[in-house]
Amino acid sequence: MPTAREIMTNDVTCVREQDDLKSAAKRMAELGVGSLPICGDDNRLKGMLTDRDIVVKVLAEGRDPANVTAGELAQGEAVTIGADDDAGEILRTMGKHKVRRLPVIDGHELVGIVAVADVARSLPERPVGDLIEAISEHS
Incomplete structure (x- = not known):
């Protein structure tokens, strides 16, 4: 099975903790993405x-x-995946936490993002279908 490092998108743009959400939203629109990692001054996720x-x-909420600021919305520890974890672990983590994107960490460094689409391109249909079902269930 491929690893996160092999299937991730490695061109990652962070929003800084102190960035306001108006700027963050503009950056999302420019990049055509629906999420961004929040990184601290120490470059940690x-x-x-x-x-x-x-x-x-x-x-x-008006x-x-x-x-x-982006930092005001950073809640607890982010769900991540290790760069050398395989696609099976990616699927399990996404399903367990009901997320469609996972930051990829190598040590303490953010090295990429792996999305459902990345996994879908690298695996047979059934595991991906199971993942979509798991993350789409309403609690």
């Missing part, structure tokens, strides 16, 4: 910021995205 986070936790 602090969490993930999604377009949904901005809508639900900021806009829907908060101004220009006055909320």
